[in-house]
Amino acid sequence: MSDRSDRQVRSIVIVGGGTAGWMTAAALAHKLSGLDVSITLVESAEIGTVGVGEATLPQIRDFNRSLGIDEAEMMARTAATIKLGIEFCDWGRIGDRYFHPFGAHGEAIGPADFHHYWAKLNAAGDAAPFGDYCYPIVAARNDRFALPDAEPESGLSAYSYAFQFDASLYGVFLAAFAQERGTKRVEGKVVSVRTDGESGFIAAIALESGGEIAGDLFVDCSGFRGLLIEQELETGYEDWSGYLPCNxxxxxxxxxxxxxxxxxxxxxxxxxxxxxxxxxxxxxxxxxxxxxxxxxxxxxxxxxxxxxxxxxxxxxxxxFKTGKRRRLWNRNCVAIGLSGGFLEPLESTSIDLIQSGIVNLLALFPEKDCAARDADEYNRLMDLEFERIRDFLMLHYVATQRDDAALWRDMREMEWPDSLAYKIDAFRRRGIVPEYESGLFQPPSWLSVFIGQNILPQSVDPRTDRMTADEIAAQLRRIRASISGAVEETSEHLAFIAGHGASFGGARADVA
Ligand SMILES: Cc1cc2nc3c(=O)[nH]c(=O)nc-3n(C[C@H](O)[C@H](O)[C@H](O)COP(=O)(O)OP(=O)(O)OC[C@H]3O[C@@H](n4cnc5c(N)ncnc54)[C@H](O)[C@@H]3O)c2cc1C
Known part of the structure; x- marks a missing residue:
């Protein structure tokens, strides 16, 4: 085996100390411990952070777990509450309410997927609202929460949860974690960047206070400005505001x-x-x-x-401008967080994209030459994440029947990406939700929005005919009753937090 030591990355420089910077520092410090690699994070109190980003997705629990972070401690340190999903009001039509939960609706009652039975009964006017067949939705509406049952056979195991937290406190929490594991924090403003004339790689950043910080690998977590990836490397931005116009x-x-x-x-x-x-x-x-x-x-x-x-x-x-960098990894610079792109916060996906950026960077962690093929693979994986999230966000806007304002009329009539047009068409015709091999939002999420925004299948899986309408109705009644019984047994949300992650000694209302 050849000697790797000359080729190994020895110094990583992270520019930016927002959620992206400190999540990256914490993960690299933890995962690369024992290797001879220094991690330096530069942040500027004068510039500050974007200061928003409070809702997360369940995947953040994997991130915390992989770092050995105690969940109750994290919740207490960040004033976190539990998030079982998102309630959408007035999206399909004014007055509509539906929930996109972190879990599936219903349960297996025959060879077809549950929503086909529900749709059949609903078309006959005999079904309760789709959300009534989903434990996390009914629990959320009743302000209740219990940890999912670890036993897969249990009816209460098929859901997950995330947090709503103070993102700046999460940053402080991770900053302590990263620094305890050797990350060096430098307070200062980066004013210029020195690149290597031959390779175009970033060699060092210079601070306003004087002095340079050199590195082998640079992670740009500088926020919307994209200090390294754009201002220095001029990577370019794919503008998606034609698809997602909020700005x-x-x-x-x-x-x-x-x-x-x-x-x-x-x-x-x-x-x-x-x-x-x-x-x-x-x-x-x-x-x-x-x-x-x-x-x-x-x-x-x-x-x-x-x-x-x-x-x-x-x-x-x-x-902001929705879209993403043309290459999130360019030369020896990887853009993570808002420097890499932003798709608007409708489904709380930004922190999750930070997490994907970190996971993919670790999986493809480079040598000093930052082999182009590794960067290409990273960019391919991240492009897929961004595109699939874009389609899912767009679905909320285009699947609307609202006619009261120009935004909604324009969104309905706009041209959709093929990938989205196919998904809507497949569901409308036959109730099919094609599954992604990878990607954040899986069929239960798409189903919630389709049905929640009044897109219903014109025909359903013929295997539903193996049960009579009465048999289907009896199964749905049973599921609904079992969910509402389970919710009655579930503790109140704040009672759960009192025993698992209460901040301020539990006296939340006194602290603003
Ligand atoms: C309106 C809105 C709502 C959002 N809601 C959510 C949500 O609910 N859920 C979610 O997951 N995400 C949300 N996001 C996204 C989320 O806020 C970001 O993904 C997250 O905060 C990460 O930001 P960041 O660390 O990339 O950038 P920032 O927080 O902007 O941090 C940038 C860092 O770079 C430093 N920096 C910049 N320039 C220099 C320089 N020259 N020298 C030294 N340091 C420098 C800054 O000081 C700062 O430390 C939202 C975003 C917006 C705009």
Whole structure:
């Protein structure tokens, strides 16, 4: 075997100390421990972080687990609540409400998938709403939560959960974790970048305070500005605002005035949508909108007049363009986080994309030459993640019957990517949801949005005919009754948190 030591990456420099920077530092420090590799993270308090990003996906639990992080401690340190999914209000039609849960609807009652039986009964007017056949939805609506049963046979094992947390506190938590494992933190502003004339690789970054930090591998976590990947390497950006036009947001926290609920809420508005994300001590709110359809002041007014409690800070405005870098890994620079792209926060996918970036970087961890084929593979995997999330987000906008505002009419009539058009067509014709080999949102997620936004199959799996309508109805009644019985036995959400991750000694309401 040839001697690898000259080729091995010895120094990693991470630019940026937001959620992306500290997640990357924590994971690299943990996974590369024992190797002779230094990790340096540079962040600038003067520039600060984007300061939003409170709702997560269940995959974050894998991330925490793989680092050996204790969940209850993490929840306490970040004022986290439980998230069982997202409630969507007014998306299909004004007045509609449905849930995209972290779990499947129904259970196997015959050879066809559950939703075919439900659709058949629903077409005959005999089914309850689809969400009534899903434990996490019914639990969320009743403000209840219990950990999923570890026993796969149990009816209460087929769901998952995520967190709603204070992302800046999560950053602080991971910063301590990473520094305890040897990551060096440098406070300072990067003012220039030195590249190697021959290879075009980044050789070092220079700080305003003077001095350079050299490295073999650079991770750009500098946020929307893409300090290394774009400003220095001019990688280029694929602009997807033709597909996902929202480009601005107002964000503001408010006081808690009632049950927090173990879920995020997204309410469609005339020119975008509004989020409600409850933490232990406050509610995060935001209005995501497209400036072609509404002015900034009107967008702010829509947000401020619909807060459920007193605002706890001045509203903050954010600007973005949906899309992604043409190459997330370019030469010896990998862009993770907002520097790599942003698809808008409708399904809380950004932190998950950070996680995918880290997992793929570790899987393909390079030598000093950053072999082009490894970078190509990384870019292929990340492109797939971005494209599939884009299609799923678009589904929410295009599967609407709203006619009250130009945004909704335009989204309905726009040209869809082939990949999305096929998925909608397959479901509409025959109730089929083709499965991805990889990718974040699997059939249960697509089903929730299709049915939740009133796209129903014109015909269903013929194998449903092996049961009579009465037999199907009896099975659905049984499932629904068993779910509502289980929910009655489930503890209240905040009672669960009191024994598993309460912040502030449990006195959440006193702390803003
Ligand atoms: C409106 C909105 C809502 C969102 N909601 C969610 C959500 O609910 N769930 C979710 O998963 N994601 C959400 N996101 C995305 C989420 O906020 C980000 O993915 C996450 O915060 C990571 O950001 P980041 O670390 O890439 O960038 P940032 O937080 O912007 O951090 C950039 C870092 O780089 C540093 N930096 C920049 N330039 C320099 C320089 N010259 N020198 C030194 N340091 C520098 C900054 O100081 C900072 O530390 C949302 C985003 C927006 C815009």
């Amino acid at each position: 601005r947001a107002w964000a503001v926290p408010c006081a808690i005035e009632g049950p927090v609920g173990p879920y995020t809420r997204s309410t469609a508005r005339t020119a975008g949508w509004q989020w409600r994300i409850p933490l232990q001590h406050r509610i995060g709110n935001g209005h995501v909108y497209c400036d072609r359809y509404i002015g900034d002041q009107d967008a702010l007014d829509q947000l401020m007049t619909t807060l459920e409690g007193d605002p706890l800070a001045d509203p903050k405005q954010l600007f």
